[in-house]
Amino acid sequence: xxxxxxxxxxxxxxxxxxxxxxxxxxxxxxxxxxxxxxxxxxxxxxxxxxxxxxxxxxxxxxxxxxxxxxxxxxxxxxxxxxxxxxxxxxxxxxxxxxxxxxxxxxxxxxxxxxxxxxxxxxxxxxxxxxxxxxxxxxxxxxxxxxxxxxxxxxxxxxxxx
Amino acid sequence: xxxxxxxxxxxxxxxxxxxxxxxxxxxxxxxxxxxxxxxxxxxxxxxxxxxxxxxxxxxxxxxxxxxxxxxxxxxxxxxxxxxxxxxxxxxxxxxxxxxxxxxxxxxxxxxxxxxxxxxxxxxxxxxxxxxxxxxxxxxxxxxxxxxxxxxxxxxxxxxxxxxxxxxxxxxxxxxxxxxxxxxxxxxxxxxxxxxxxxxxxxxxxxxxxxxxxxxxxxxxxxxxxxxxxxxxxxxxxxxxxxxxxxxxxxxxxxxxxxxxxxxxxxxxxxxxxxxxxxxxxxxxxxxxxxxxxxxxxxxxxxxxxxxxxxxxxxxxxxxxxxxxxxxxxxxxxxxxxxxxxxxxxxxxxxxxxxxxxxxxxxxxxxxxxxxxxxxxxxxxxxxxxxxxxxxxxxxxxxxxxxxxxxxxxxxxxxxxxxxxxxxxxxxxxxxxxxxxxxxxxxxxxxxxxxxxxxxxxxxxxxxxxxxxxxxxxxxxxxxxxxxxxxxxxxxxxxxxxxxxxxxxxxxxxxxxxxxxxxxxxxxxxxxxxxxxxxxxxxxxxxxxxxxxxxxxxxxxxxxxxxxxxxxxxxxxxxxxxxxxxxxxxxxxxxxxxxxxxxxxxxxxxxxxxxxxxxxxxxxxxxxxxxxxxxxxxxxxxxxxxxxxxxxxxxxxxxxxxxxxxxxxxxxxxxxxxxxxxxxxxxxxxxxxxxxxxxxxxxxxxxxxxxxxxxxxxxxxxxxxxxxxxxxxxxxxxxxxxxxxxxxxxxxxxxxxxxxxxxxxxxxxxxxxxxxxxxxxxxxxxxxxxxx
Ligand code: FES
Ligand code: FES
Numbered sequence: 047x048x049x050x051x052x053x054x055x056x057x058x059x060x061x062x063x064x065x066x067x068x069x070x071x072x073x074x075x076x077x078x079x080x081x082x083x084x085x086x087x088x089x090x091x092x093x094x095x096x097x098x099x100x101x102x103x104x105x106x107x108x109x110x111x112x113x114x115x116x117x118x119x120x121x122x123x124x125x126x127x128x129x130x131x132x133x134x135x136x137x138x139x140x141x142x143x144x145x146x147x148x149x150x151x152x153x154x155x156x157x158x159x160x161x162x163x164x165x166x167x168x169x170x171x172x173x174x175x176x177x178x179x180x181x182x183x184x185x186x187x188x189x190x191x192x193x194x195x196x197x198x199x200x201x202x203x204x205x206x207x
Numbered sequence: 208x209x210x211x212x213x214x215x216x217x218x219x220x221x222x223x224x225x226x227x228x229x230x231x232x233x234x235x236x237x238x239x240x241x242x243x244x245x246x247x248x249x250x251x252x253x254x255x256x257x258x259x260x261x262x263x264x265x266x267x268x269x270x271x272x273x274x275x276x277x278x279x280x281x282x283x284x285x286x287x288x289x290x291x292x293x294x295x296x297x298x299x300x301x302x303x304x305x306x307x308x309x310x311x312x313x314x315x316x317x318x319x320x321x322x323x324x325x326x327x328x329x330x331x332x333x334x335x336x337x338x339x340x341x342x343x344x345x346x347x348x349x350x351x352x353x354x355x356x357x358x359x360x361x362x363x364x365x366x367x368x369x370x371x372x373x374x375x376x377x378x379x380x381x382x383x384x385x386x387x388x389x390x391x392x393x394x395x396x397x398x399x400x401x402x403x404x405x406x407x408x409x410x411x412x413x414x415x416x417x418x419x420x421x422x423x424x425x426x427x428x429x430x431x432x433x434x435x436x437x438x439x440x441x442x443x444x445x446x447x448x449x450x451x452x453x454x455x456x457x458x459x460x461x462x463x464x465x466x467x468x469x470x471x472x473x474x475x476x477x478x479x480x481x482x483x484x485x486x487x488x489x490x491x492x493x494x495x496x497x498x499x500x501x502x503x504x505x506x507x508x509x510x511x512x513x514x515x516x517x518x519x520x521x522x523x524x525x526x527x528x529x530x531x532x533x534x535x536x537x538x539x540x541x542x543x544x545x546x547x548x549x550x551x552x553x554x555x556x557x558x559x560x561x562x563x564x565x566x567x568x569x570x571x572x573x574x575x576x577x578x579x580x581x582x583x584x585x586x587x588x589x590x591x592x593x594x595x596x597x598x599x600x601x602x603x604x605x606x607x608x609x610x611x612x613x614x615x616x617x618x619x620x621x622x623x624x625x626x627x628x629x630x631x632x633x634x635x636x637x638x639x640x641x642x643x644x645x646x647x648x649x650x651x652x653x654x655x656x657x658x659x660x661x662x663x664x665x666x667x668x669x670x671x672x673x674x675x676x677x678x679x680x681x682x683x684x685x686x687x688x689x690x691x692x693x694x695x696x697x698x699x700x701x702x703x704x705x706x707x708x709x710x711x712x713x714x715x716x717x718x719x720x721x722x723x724x725x726x727x728x729x730x731x732x733x734x735x736x737x738x739x740x741x742x743x744x745x746x747x748x749x750x751x752x753x754x755x756x757x758x759x760x761x762x763x764x765x766x767x768x769x770x771x772x773x774x775x776x777x778x779x780x781x782x783x784x785x786x787x788x789x790x791x792x793x794x795x796x797x798x799x800x801x802x803x804x805x806x807x808x809x810x811x812x813x814x815x816x817x818x819x820x821x822x823x824x825x826x827x828x829x830x831x832x833x834x835x836x837x838x839x840x841x842x843x844x845x846x847x848x849x850x851x852x853x854x855x856x857x858x859x860x861x862x863x864x865x866x867x868x869x870x871x872x873x874x875x876x877x878x879x880x881x882x883x884x885x886x887x888x889x890x891x892x893x894x895x896x897x898x899x900x901x902x903x904x905x906x907x908x909x910x911x912x913x914x915x916x917x918x919x920x921x922x923x924x925x926x927x928x929x930x931x932x933x934x935x936x937x938x939x940x941x942x943x944x945x946x947x948x949x950x951x952x953x954x955x956x957x958x959x960x961x962x963x964x965x966x967x968x969x970x971x972x973x974x975x976x977x978x979x980x981x982x983x984x985x986x987x988x989x990x991x992x993x994x
Contacts, residue, residue, distance in 0.1 A: 148233070
């Protein structure tokens with residue numbers, strides 16, 4: 047079986063994979079990094095979003111071999127080494143942007159990519175950007191609010207917290 | 208007066224940190240040493256006779272450990288149903304067996320024919336595809352009305368027909384006919400509450416494990432109620448006594464009802480692990496979930512309301528067909544009956560109410576509880592009907608509702624339940640404010656100026672939560688008790704562990720339950736740890752469903768904590784050489800009234816475990832108490848919801864402009880979590896109203912079998928919601944005064960949305976009285992252009 051090597055959250059990672067092994071499978075099964083979730087098999091839910099060379103990617107939609115040599119970032123690498131949550135993670139906690147937590151890794155990784163390209167997104171821009179991330183628990187209210195708060199916008203006027 | 212982190216505080220959730228850092232422990236994250244993988248071969252036809260299942264070639268494929276078929280499960284129990292409904296003639300419902308793997312016939316798309324266990328998942332899947340199956344196609348029964356025709360093909364050959372039961376409830380015929388015969392006006396509506404797929408974002412997973420040295424089986428599973436799975440699977444399917452069976456439901460990625468039930472895949476993995484002496488893991492794909500998770504709703508109803516000349520409701524009569532699918536899942540028979548018929552009176556004092564439900568078997572995936580379970584169906588019928596009546600009578604829809612509200616409590620409805628408390632005018636008052644009803648006409652004009660039709664829709668719901676008084680449920684056919692249990696274990700140094708039979712899969716129990724205990728003891732919540740989801744750690748449990756966790760599970764915790772306090776006071780009295788009756792507990796400090804004597808919480812807990820100075824002749828050492836709480840009634844959350852939509856007359860597209868929810872949940876422990884529960888329910892309700900539809904063709908093929916075809920609500924389909932739960936009438940019969948909030952949003956929102964759409968169309972001069980959900984652009988456009 048072919049060997050694949052990449053950097054994951056700043057550390058070298060490698061393993062044997064089949065040609066058909068997905069990046070999500072490589073992360074979860076080979077590396078044991080189960081923070082990245084798999085919620086569908088049609089590239090719709092976004093629970094599996096990671097960053098590959100800085101871009102948000104659905105890791106279920108990419109073969110592990112395609113990530114050869116890439117710089118991959120996952121949810122496990124988002125908090126500081128001492129456990130301090132980053133601004134997006136902290137905003138999700140403060141504004142109750144998660145319930146069961148299953149969509150959360152993908153939401154946080156998508157939000158990070160959004161704020162990188164659009165540091166002060168409007169409500170509509172956040173909602174549109176998240177159209178590839180499904181959440182069944184929150185009705186999206188607090189996710190959108192958390193992302194806007196993480197971008198430094200005042201969310202106090204948004205109905206009910 | 209929210210104490211720091213106590214009752215009423217919007218404490219951030221402690222479980223969030225692990226979920227936000229990828230450190231959650233969901234079932235699929237668990238891998239056992241030496242585990243084998245399962246792939247099920249599932250039927251791709253809806254109905255057929257199994258002529259041959261040839262596993263020979265598949266069994267010889269690389270990595271295959273063993274292939275199981277129905278033959279391996281002869282003599283093993285079937286998947287049990289937990290509720291028996293008695294029909295209108297006093298006969299028990301028809302109850303077909305559900306084998307773990309198909310025996311003789313397949314009865315729905317996705318029915319399990321065989322299971323391959325192999326060294327890797329790919330090998331298991333490859334081998335499953337290589338099994339040779341011959342099926343003689345039988346005509347599929349899909350439509351409920353056709354299923355009841357006398358010459359319809361039978362889903363189960365051994366039953367008389369496809370009718371599970373014909374159930375009548377509420378007022379007798381004379382009362383109902385009397386009401387309708389003297390009515391000044393009768394409004395009638397026929398509607399469909401479409402089938403939905405629950406789709407928690409985490410697909411189901413089961414891992415079986417077996418320890419031969421102790422003859423002990425363990426099942427890790429994505430369940431809302433591990434103890435119930437232990438009981439159902441151990442006692443009825445596999446014959447494993449409870450002390451030899453452990454069921455663990457770790458972090459679970461959403462449930463919404465569909466993870467209540469005991470599924471064949473759980474029994475299979477437990478069975479196979481023992482047969483093979485290896486851990487056996489099954490992970491559902493999303494595609495598999497669409498054809499194997501129990502689905503929801505699927506009612507077809509005719510409902511009639513009789514009003515007198517003053518617009519008082521005087522009679523209500525319903526006739527519903529409820530789809531059970533091919534087999535009876537755990538609580539399926541109860542959903543259209545005791546969770547639906549009993550709520551048919553709504554918030555109104557209609558003196559005569561009669562509900563008829565016929566439950567039907569079809570060649571479709573089984574149907575059972577989905578968020579709200581029966582209550583959304585009841586609310587939708589009633590509240591769509593009242594809107595139609597208001598229009599026919601030229602009455603204001605809010606005024607008509609207010610005129611008929613129940614205002615005196617307790618109130619016993621004609622459909623058996625007794626509402627303990629409520630204030631329906633109060634929630635409506637809140638709603639009128641937060642929805643800014645006064646400003647609607649201006650907003651409508653603005654929309655019209657932009658070429659859009661604007662509509663306003665209202666809805667009042669009531670639900671029965673907190674399942675349930677066990678003795679009542681027993682009379683109604685429930686085959687279990689519906690209490691909850693809790694154990695509070697205080698450690699020597701004062702920290703404590705609360706073990707609850709409720710299960711948290713998004714509801715935040717790890718945060719809110721400790722708030723209750725912290726409040727009662729006056730200690731910091733960080734001293735309290737919540738343990739749930741493991742039958743080896745928690746004495747007993749009935750699990751989480753029907754918005755029952757806080758009202759039943761929380762009450763059990765309350766009672767156990769009361770026992771802790773009582774014993775701790777005895778110890779404190781001894782330490783202070785005072786009389787027990789004079790000891791008070793405040794802010795984690797025991798003191799003697801009228802003196803300056805006091806001992807700290809930690810002194811008492813230490814004395815309990817180091818009993819050097821201790822009343823050993825009166826009480827035992829240690830500080831640990833268990834309570835079982837069995838409620839004396841359901842709880843009755845209620846509320847008023849409003850939705851504003853814009854309809855594009857050129858395309859029929861509906862956009863939700865605003866959504867407001869005024870709920871009465873009684874007392875609130877953590878308002879932030881309550882808001883989140885309501886938001887999520889509204890999101891799902893809007894999904895049902897506008898987008899979601901589980902569709903089978905006439906051969907029983909599932910057409911909406913992936914997220915490509917089944918439209919889940921996305922972030923840009925919904926607005927921010929205005930949510931208010933300041934109107935509070937505490938429940939009168941549980942110690943916390945709480946009612947439950949988990950299902951309200953999903954119950955309250957669909958009628959508000961559809962009422963708003965119909966209102967919008969009417970404002971544009973379209974004489975449209977009803978559109979079935981989902982109110983898709985195609986349906987709206989068709990309604991506008993045919994009417
Ligand atoms: S798992 Fe990747 S999009 Fe669903
Ligand atoms: S928090 Fe459960 S799916 Fe989003």
